[in-house]
Amino acid sequence: xxxxxxxxxxxxxxxxxxxGQGLVITLELTFLSAFLGLFLGVLLALCRISSKKIFSLxxxxxxxxxxxxxxxxxxxxxxxxxxxxxxxxxxxFPSGVLALSLNCAAYFAEIFRAAIESIPxxxxxxxxxxxxxxxxxxxxxxxxxxxxxxxxxxxxxxAALSKDTSLVSVIALSELLYVTQRIGAKYLRPxxxxxxxxxxxxxxxxxxxxxxxxxxxxxxxxxxx
Amino acid sequence: MDTxxxxxxxxxKSFADLQVLDSINFSVQKGExxxxxxxxxxxxxxxxxxLNFLEAPSNGDVLLEGALVGMTLKNEVRQHLPEKILxxxxxxxxxxxxxxxxxxxxxxxxxxxLALQLVKKMPTAQAYQLAEKFLDQVGLSDxxxxxxxxxSGGQQQRVAIARALAMDPLAILFDEPTSALDPELVGEVLVxxxxxxxxxxxxxxxxxxxxxxxxxxxxVVFMDEGKIIEQGxxxxxxxxxxxxxxxxxxxxxx
Numbered sequence: 020x021x022x023x024x025x026x027x028x029x030x031x032x033x034x035x036x037x038x039g040q041g042l043v044i045t046l047e048l049t050f051l052s053a054f055l056g057l058f059l060g061v062l063l064a065l066c067r068i069s070s071k072k073i074f075s076l077x078x079x080x081x082x083x084x085x086x087x088x089x090x091x092x093x094x095x096x097x098x099x100x101x102x103x104x105x106x107x108x109x110x111x112f113p114s115g116v117l118a119l120s121l122n123c124a125a126y127f128a129e130i131f132r133a134a135i136e137s138i139p140x141x142x143x144x145x146x147x148x149x150x151x152x153x154x155x156x157x158x159x160x161x162x163x164x165x166x167x168x169x170x171x172x173x174x175x176x177x178a179a180l181s182k183d184t185s186l187v188s189v190i191a192l193s194e195l196l197y198v199t200q201r202i203g204a205k206y207l208r209p210x211x212x213x214x215x216x217x218x219x220x221x222x223x224x225x226x227x228x229x230x231x232x233x234x235x236x237x238x239x240x241x242x243x244x
Numbered sequence: 245m246d247t248x249x250x251x252x253x254x255x256x257k258s259f260a261d262l263q264v265l266d267s268i269n270f271s272v273q274k275g276e277x278x279x280x281x282x283x284x285x286x287x288x289x290x291x292x293x294x295l296n297f298l299e300a301p302s303n304g305d306v307l308l309e310g311a312l313v314g315m316t317l318k319n320e321v322r323q324h325l326p327e328k329i330l331x332x333x334x335x336x337x338x339x340x341x342x343x344x345x346x347x348x349x350x351x352x353x354x355x356x357x358l359a360l361q362l363v364k365k366m367p368t369a370q371a372y373q374l375a376e377k378f379l380d381q382v383g384l385s386d387x388x389x390x391x392x393x394x395x396s397g398g399q400q401q402r403v404a405i406a407r408a409l410a411m412d413p414l415a416i417l418f419d420e421p422t423s424a425l426d427p428e429l430v431g432e433v434l435v436x437x438x439x440x441x442x443x444x445x446x447x448x449x450x451x452x453x454x455x456x457x458x459x460x461x462x463x464v465v466f467m468d469e470g471k472i473i474e475q476g477x478x479x480x481x482x483x484x485x486x487x488x489x490x491x492x493x494x495x496x497x498x
Binding site: 139141142144145146147148149150151152153155159160163164 | 296298327331332334335337338339341343347348358362363408411
């Protein structure tokens, strides 16, 4: 029987390099989904606050649907249920990105909407009274005031997203958790592998929150609100 | 008589069941300083807000230089004007609010220059130059780079007046401009307004500052329950009120 490697030797030889590769995929998933989700979230939020029903109603249905069903179901739906429906088979990576971004967009939309609605009504009135259009008032007066109060909830959501990427392991996408399960099973040493996976996720979240508090300080220094 | 600068015809406004304005006929001539007084809830602020269409009237018309504001007549039926034209009409009337509504993410200078750049499409350098000129006019040339949070209430309101002035409006509407200020800060705002009045600016002022009304107004309008009860030059209105309601409104002051 092969001699059992010690904790550090086993970790460095067999676990950390492979988990590192998984972590890269996790980061790619996180950033791609966050980027697409933020973009879609802004559009959804603007539709949500519109006084016109043709914009606000579909946005409300979207947000309710994606927040009201499990993300795991959404991932499985896009990977397994969509192909027979639309005759397009997506690989696991695009499927994962699609599911994660569609899902987090719903949460981002609510964050943006709440932030915009928290700006006092007088701000819009003052802007409109000066002759600014609705779009100009939004872009130059209302939205810039939301930046600083947006950072904490957005970081929350990004942290949640980076951990939720682990759910796409169910469609055999070799992100951090999927790789962990494989290695743990291969060497029959789950203790070390799952420990290092936890460290991986923790590092991502810590990096996010550090970055966020840095941004927050910068905005504060600029004197914004 | 010339066409009034601002005119309302049978202007009414209701919020759900509550009628706030009841067939108001009101006009302001060019260069006139009109002060509107009355108990709270009498519709003074709503009247002011209807003049630049921050509130859309439920009935009746607002005219600016004889032209309908916010509405157009199509086959005798009133229709809302497109936003673009309404924006052009709005910039002709400056508005100063009780709670200033300065843009907190912008410095004093940028608060004043923003609409010059976005609405008047002025080049940045020229907009800044004008902003500095008008901030100087309200006595704040040393506060150009200050953010609103670092200014006193009186200073903030003076920035708001400069912001309205910079758009070169036909008239400025003041909605209780000193009501949110600490008593010792009221004076500096009234000084700026008095100077504007003396320079010939057309002004419509909703205020509780009766002393200021007596001194500066050409005409005082007394409103109660959505109607204009009485109006006239300040000396006759304050010294010889005709209606019982105005008498009882003025009684605590004498």
